[in-house]
Amino acid sequence: MRTSLCAYQPGTGFSEPLPQRRPSFVLVFGATSLEDDSAFWADLTRTYPDTPIAGCSTAGEVLGTRVTDGGAALGIVDLERSTARMVTASVRTTADSHAAGAQLAKELGAADLRGVLVFSDGRVVNGSALVRGLVENLPDGVVVTGGLAGDGKRFDHTWVVQDGRPVRGVVSAIGLYGASLTMLHGSQGGWGAFGPERTVTASEGSVLYRLDDQPALEIYKRYLGDMAKDLPASALRFPLSVRADRNAAHSVVRTVLSIDERRQSMTFAGDVPQGSLVRFMQASFDRLVDGAAQAASDAMSTYAAGDTLCLVVSCVGRRLVLGERIEEELDSVHSHLPAGVCTLGFYSYGEISPVASGDCGLHNQTMTLTILVENAAPAV
Amino acid sequence: MLHPLFSRQLARLGIDPEKPPSPEVWAKLLTRISLAYTEADEARYLLERSLEMSSREMQELYERTRKSSEYLIAFERDKLAAVLRSVAAGVLTLDHSERIATLNPEAERLLGFSEAEASGRDARELLGVRRLERSQTGTLSDADFACKRGPPLPVSYALTPLYQGNVEVGGVLVFFDLTERQKVERLKSEFVSTVSHELRTPLTSIRGGLGLLAGGVLGELPSDARDAVAIAHENAERLVRLVNDILDMEKIESGKMDFDLSVHDMSALAAQSVADNRGYADQFGVRLLLAPCPEQALVHTDRHRVLQVLTNLISNAAKFSPSGGAVTVQVSAHDAVVRVEVQDEGQGIPEEFQARIFGKFAQADSSETRIRGGTGLGLAISRSIVEKLGGAIGFTNLPQGGTAFYFAFPESPDGGPSASRGAAMMPR
Numbered sequence: 168m169r170t171s172l173c174a175y176q177p178g179t180g181f182s183e184p185l186p187q188r189r190p191s192f193v194l195v196f197g198a199t200s201l202e203d204d205s206a207f208w209a210d211l212t213r214t215y216p217d218t219p220i221a222g223c224s225t226a227g228e229v230l231g232t233r234v235t236d237g238g239a240a241l242g243i244v245d246l247e248r249s250t251a252r253m254v255t256a257s258v259r260t261t262a263d264s265h266a267a268g269a270q271l272a273k274e275l276g277a278a279d280l281r282g283v284l285v286f287s288d289g290r291v292v293n294g295s296a297l298v299r300g301l302v303e304n305l306p307d308g309v310v311v312t313g314g315l316a317g318d319g320k321r322f323d324h325t326w327v328v329q330d331g332r333p334v335r336g337v338v339s340a341i342g343l344y345g346a347s348l349t350m351l352h353g354s355q356g357g358w359g360a361f362g363p364e365r366t367v368t369a370s371e372g373s374v375l376y377r378l379d380d381q382p383a384l385e386i387y388k389r390y391l392g393d394m395a396k397d398l399p400a401s402a403l404r405f406p407l408s409v410r411a412d413r414n415a416a417h418s419v420v421r422t423v424l425s426i427d428e429r430r431q432s433m434t435f436a437g438d439v440p441q442g443s444l445v446r447f448m449q450a451s452f453d454r455l456v457d458g459a460a461q462a463a464s465d466a467m468s469t470y471a472a473g474d475t476l477c478l479v480v481s482c483v484g485r486r487l488v489l490g491e492r493i494e495e496e497l498d499s500v501h502s503h504l505p506a507g508v509c510t511l512g513f514y515s516y517g518e519i520s521p522v523a524s525g526d527c528g529l530h531n532q533t534m535t536l537t538i539l540v541e542n543a544a545p546a547v
Numbered sequence: 548m549l550h551p552l553f554s555r556q557l558a559r560l561g562i563d564p565e566k567p568p569s570p571e572v573w574a575k576l577l578t579r580i581s582l583a584y585t586e587a588d589e590a591r592y593l594l595e596r597s598l599e600m601s602s603r604e605m606q607e608l609y610e611r612t613r614k615s616s617e618y619l620i621a622f623e624r625d626k627l628a629a630v631l632r633s634v635a636a637g638v639l640t641l642d643h644s645e646r647i648a649t650l651n652p653e654a655e656r657l658l659g660f661s662e663a664e665a666s667g668r669d670a671r672e673l674l675g676v677r678r679l680e681r682s683q684t685g686t687l688s689d690a691d692f693a694c695k696r697g698p699p700l701p702v703s704y705a706l707t708p709l710y711q712g713n714v715e716v717g718g719v720l721v722f723f724d725l726t727e728r729q730k731v732e733r734l735k736s737e738f739v740s741t742v743s744h745e746l747r748t749p750l751t752s753i754r755g756g757l758g759l760l761a762g763g764v765l766g767e768l769p770s771d772a773r774d775a776v777a778i779a780h781e782n783a784e785r786l787v788r789l790v791n792d793i794l795d796m797e798k799i800e801s802g803k804m805d806f807d808l809s810v811h812d813m814s815a816l817a818a819q820s821v822a823d824n825r826g827y828a829d830q831f832g833v834r835l836l837l838a839p840c841p842e843q844a845l846v847h848t849d850r851h852r853v854l855q856v857l858t859n860l861i862s863n864a865a866k867f868s869p870s871g872g873a874v875t876v877q878v879s880a881h882d883a884v885v886r887v888e889v890q891d892e893g894q895g896i897p898e899e900f901q902a903r904i905f906g907k908f909a910q911a912d913s914s915e916t917r918i919r920g921g922t923g924l925g926l927a928i929s930r931s932i933v934e935k936l937g938g939a940i941g942f943t944n945l946p947q948g949g950t951a952f953y954f955a956f957p958e959s960p961d962g963g964p965s966a967s968r969g970a971a972m973m974p975r
Contacts (some may be wrong), residue, residue: 501763
């Protein structure tokens with residue numbers, strides 16, 4: 168596997184000439200505004216006419232240990248002993264999420280499928296349902312990672328690359344095939360729950376209405392104080408820790424994607440089931456940076472040297488909290504990676520990765536890493 | 548030493564700390580520094596805000612929890628008081644040294660003491676009993692509890708330990724008034740006794756008449772009539788035995804059985820009983836044997852009642868032994884105890900029946916009453932007689948098969964009553 172990294176900024180263009188070869192696939196993570204940069208997309212499709220181009224809009228592009236906004240981070244990937252195939256599905260409403268996942272899984276399924284990278288619309292899709300649709304229809308043991316597209320702190324709309332151009336309401340997936348390929352992964356948060364535990368007294372799927380019979384939005388506004396004017400972005404500072412019931416030891420983290428003042432509701436990136444128990448979470452700089460390091464350490468725990476690409480999907484909520492210090496979490500990731508590993512990725516509205524138990528799920532507020540390794544000898 | 552964030556900001560803008568930057572880069576640096584301050588302010592604001600909000604919510608929750616737990620405690624206390632008020636039994640709670648802590652209204656009514664009068668007093672002293680039987684499982688004991696006014700109250704009670712967590716903090720004494728039940732029992736006994744007496748007189752005549760007929764004293768009967776009269780005579784005998792047993796039982800229970808005590812030789816009594824019952828054993832094809840006895844085994848007892856017990860045990864042994872088998876009566880005297888044992892060669896006592904074998908109307912299988920011709924009262928009467936005479940009675944299944952019933956009395960070598968107690972005479 169050979170990977171070339173490249174940055175793009177409107178006005179200054181590509182940081183270096185695009186490699187003139189026919190790669191296995193190209194990854195593009197860019198600002199929402201890149202949607203209107205027709206010259207960029209024309210350059211890309213002209214250079215790589217028959218190559219699958221995957222990616223999505225972001226809340227920040229990651230290249231190495233740098234985070235930028237307004238442009239794009241590109242990875243041109245050549246697989247030497249493996250193959251890649253890309254498929255897409257449309258998602259018009261949230262209710263389509265599960266079916267979209269199932270469709271992608273069925274189109275990609277094959278005996279030598281090793282892993283799937285998923286890039287999804289970040290505003291319409293219910294990430295939990297999408298992942299369920301995928302996992303239920305993929306052969307056992309296939310690793311699924313990826314993330315939901317972002318839109319900076321605006322939460323207005325997102326795009327996903329389809330047929331070499333940015334399209335709204337789409338989910339794309341790259342299937343990676345071949346015995347030489349290994350997909351390692353790690354996902355950690357660093358957030359801690361605080362304050363009282365509340366019961367979800369009214370919700371529908373990922374839309375939350377009431378906590379302990381009070382409007383959820385009202386509680387958020389009370390906690391945010393002056394910063395309530397920056398909703399929904401400011402709500403990312405208080406993700407929810409959600410557990411199914413009093414006996415559940417395991418909890419998931421959910422972040423806000425949008426709010427509806429008229430219905431006093433909040434839409435989250437994944438399910439917030441009625442009857443479940445939630446607590447607000449918060450994080451310190453150090454805990455987030457430590458969490459990122461832990462994710463890298465987890466992913467590298469079974470690493471065997473080979474051609475390596477590291478895909479970073481980190482949550483917009485972390486970026487909001489870390490602010491100017493955001494690159495510290497990328498530094499801490501890099502300190503656990505072998506020297507010279509190509510790293511690219513994006514800040515997202517939701518991360519997809521298996522958890523410790525092996526089940527794949529949607530995460531929020533995590534640093535999620537996928538380490539793609541192509542070995543000379545087939546992976547066991 | 549620069550702050551890591553500031554060092555990073557300088558590096559990102561390509562600024563050498565030793566050299567002043569260009570005006571454009573300087574402006575960018577100021578913007579980034581200002582942003583870092585703003586972010587730090589925001590983080591601090593949110594931290595303070597969330598601390599304040601969650602503290603307020605936690606305080607509200609605490610207040611709510613406190614109020615609801617106070618309400619719940621009061622509710623539970625009232626419920627418990629209502630249960631104790633309504634329960635149709637006297638309930639006393641005792642501390643670990645058996646001092647009374649509380650009385651429920653039924654206990655106050657039955658005993659005549661108010662809670663204020665009884666509280667803090669020693670329960671045994673107040674109730675006029677030497678000791679209170681403790682039971683983990685609530686097994687009932689009988690006693691007479693002293694009342695403030697009037698005669699002692701016959702009660703059935705259970706004293707069970709009271710635990711708080713794993714610590715025993717005292718006991719709960721629950722008691723029931725037996726006055727009414729005892730009155731009913733008395734009425735029932737009197738009724739049975741009256742009826743039995745009324746039955747016995749005509750029955751005695753009938754038995755006598757049938758005996759004369761069956762014995763041929765009144766002339767030879769035709770063969771068919773002889774059989775019928777024999778059956779009628781046998782059943783009349785059985786009915787007389789039943790009536791006599793019921794009357795004995797009633798006498799024992801009402802405390803009206805009198806004993807004629809003097810010194811007797813148990814060896815002689817055993818020999819006489821063997822002789823008396825040999826004819827009965829013959830009916831079952833069972834040999835009745837008397838093992839060698841001590842020359843003299845004196846006990847201070849009631850001769851007639853001891854013979855009644857021996858007859859009961861021997862007739863049972865004969866009935867439950869196989870035809871051709873033997874029943875052995877043995878008298879022994881050791882350690883100042885005279886013991887009489889009746890061994891049979893029957894099937895032994897089934898385990899499930901052993902606990903109630905000395906109860907009234909006890910038969911391992913009720914159909915046996917008809918087959919074996921017993922009343923089911925013999926062992927109950929025997930036990931009562933032996934215990935009232937200061938002895939002990941019991942049985943053991945023999946390893947070689949069969950059962951040995953025994954009873955024992957204190958030996959009375961000087962011819963006077965012995966001070967030995969029953970428990971000391973049980974087998975070791």
